[in-house]
Structure formats: structure tokens, C-alpha cells
Amino acid sequence: MLQELLAGAVLDAEQRLLARPFASVEAAARAHAPALDALAALAPADRVKILAEIKRASPSRGALAAITDPAALAVSYETGGASAISVLTEGRRFHGSMTDLEQVRAAVNIPVLRKDFIGTPYQVFEARAAGADLVLLIVAALDQATLLSLHELIHELGMTALVETHSGDEVSRALDIGASLVGVNARDLSTFELDPNLFGTLADKIPSGVIRVAESAVKTAADVAHYRGAGADVVLVGEALVTSDPIRTLSEFLAV
Numbered sequence: 001m002l003q004e005l006l007a008g009a010v011l012d013a014e015q016r017l018l019a020r021p022f023a024s025v026e027a028a029a030r031a032h033a034p035a036l037d038a039l040a041a042l043a044p045a046d047r048v049k050i051l052a053e054i055k056r057a058s059p060s061r062g063a064l065a066a067i068t069d070p071a072a073l074a075v076s077y078e079t080g081g082a083s084a085i086s087v088l089t090e091g092r093r094f095h096g097s098m099t100d101l102e103q104v105r106a107a108v109n110i111p112v113l114r115k116d117f118i119g120t121p122y123q124v125f126e127a128r129a130a131g132a133d134l135v136l137l138i139v140a141a142l143d144q145a146t147l148l149s150l151h152e153l154i155h156e157l158g159m160t161a162l163v164e165t166h167s168g169d170e171v172s173r174a175l176d177i178g179a180s181l182v183g184v185n186a187r188d189l190s191t192f193e194l195d196p197n198l199f200g201t202l203a204d205k206i207p208s209g210v211i212r213v214a215e216s217a218v219k220t221a222a223d224v225a226h227y228r229g230a231g232a233d234v235v236l237v238g239e240a241l242v243t244s245d246p247i248r249t250l251s252e253f254l255a256v
């Protein structure tokens with residue numbers, strides 16, 4: 001499934017490339033207002049931080065929310081105390097788009113993550129040209145050379161990479177490329193199995209000085225407390241926010 005999602009996202013990017021040549025996107029990326037400092041926004045603090053996700057659907061859960069106005073939802077997240085916003089831009093299974101990212105960028109003043117299956121430089125330039133401050137890199141989807149080169153490009157453009165892992169070996173691979181923001185996804189993107197204890201198992205492999213993000217499977221404040229207790233600096237939440245009153249849910253989660 002993961003390779004299928006990556007292949008589909010790269011194919012869709014190639015379609016966009018036909019309409020908007022590489023040189024044009026690169027120029028727009030390099031001309032864009034500088035990226036916000038995501039590491040400062042997500043730095044460890046005495047309270048857990050929330051990376052709030054805009055997500056209409058997923059392969060594992062199906063349709064979640066229509067989200068007809070992603071900018072308005074992003075403003076609710078910002079008002080509710082989120083430290084940054086994650087925008088799913090993958091279209092086939094998550095029903096996201098680059099337009100969502102552009103609209104969210106225009107509406108909020110906190111860092112915005114492009115959440116997608118990134119495998120090519122074009123997709124990184126696209127993200128910057130749309131105003132993204134962070135870009136997701138999924139270790140399991142990429143060979144080490146590609147992971148390193150995309151990570152370097154993300155940083156060359158002034159952005160921050162959220163390097164996502166699902167095993168000890170993948171944490172090592174993330175640290176080997178110099179990741180400063182490492183996520184552990186409770187969900188296995190190949191089998192969709194959820195393991196909320198995986199973060200706790202891997203957290204001590206992520207050294208202090210690297211920001212730890214616990215991703216997925218958060219339904220309640222108790223789940224946030226569980227991740228916080230296991231060492232999470234940041235918790236990434238999607239479904240629980242798009243299927244509830246985000247400001248009320250965020251206030252519960254941030255009270256942890």
C-alpha cells in the first residue's frame with residue numbers, strides 16, 4: 001500500500017509538472033517569502049504541543065469529514081492552540097490537494113506541514129512554492145540516498161523535514177541523515193495496523209536535541225497523556241480533530 005501511495009503521488013505530481021514546468025515551480029519556491037522556523041514552534045516545552053492535521057479521508061478509515069473550508073479549520077486549530085498545521089495534499093486516498101495547502105498558508109501564521117508521499121524534488125519545490133514550512137519524509141517509502149537528498153533539498157529551501165519512522169532501524173536511518181524532527185507513526189502504512197505503544201518503545205532511541213513527534217491513534221486526552229508520558233514533545237492529531245469541535249478538543253488535549 002505504501003509503495004502504491006508513493007507511486008500514485010509521484011504520478012500525480014508528474015501530471016502537475018506538465019501544466020507547470022519544473023523551472024517555474026523552482027523559481028516560485030525560491031522567490032517565496034521565507035519559511036517559518038518550525039523547530040522553534042515545535043521545540044520541547046513544559047507542555048505537550050499539538051501538530052493539528054487537516055485530513056478529509058484515509059485508506060484505513062475512509063471518509064472522515066468534508067472540510068469544505070480548510071482555511072477556516074486551520075484558523076480554528078491556530079485559535080485553539082495548535083503549534084503547527086499538517087495539511088494532507090495527497091488526492092487519491094486522502095482527498096487533499098495543493099490548493100488546500102495554499103489556502104491554509106494564506107490563513108494562519110503558524111508553520112504548515114505538507115503531508116504527502118514525497119519522492120521527488122519537484123514535490124519539495126511545489127511545497128515551498130505553496131508556502132509550506134515543513135515537508136514530510138517517510139523513511140519506509142524511500143531508499144537512503146533519496147531520503148538524504150530530499151532532506152538536504154528541504155533544508156536548502158529553508159524548510160524543516162518531519163522524518164517519519166515506524167521501527168528502530170528507521171529511527172537510525174532518520175538520525176543518520178541528521179533529522180532534527182523525528183516522528184513515530186503508530187500506524188504501519190503498509191498494513192494499517194495501529195500500535196500506540198510503538199512510540200514509547202522507540203522514544204529512547206531519539207536523542208535529546210531531536211524533537212520527538214508521536215503520530216496517529218489519538219482519540220482522547222488520555223491518549224495524548226500516554227504519548228506525553230512516553231516522551232513526546234509533539235503529538236500529531238488528525239481524525240479526532242476533524243470529527244469534533246476542534247477548539248474544544250484542542251483545549252482538552254493541551255490541558256494534559
Ligand SMILES: O=P(O)(O)OC[C@@H](O)[C@@H](O)c1c[nH]c2ccccc12
Nearest residue numbers: 185215216217218236237238239240
Ligand atoms: O488521524 P490520526 O489517527 O490522528 O493520524 C494523523 C496522522 O498521524 C496520520 O494521518 C499520518 C501519519 N503519517 C502519515 C503519512 C501519510 C498520510 C497520513 C499520515
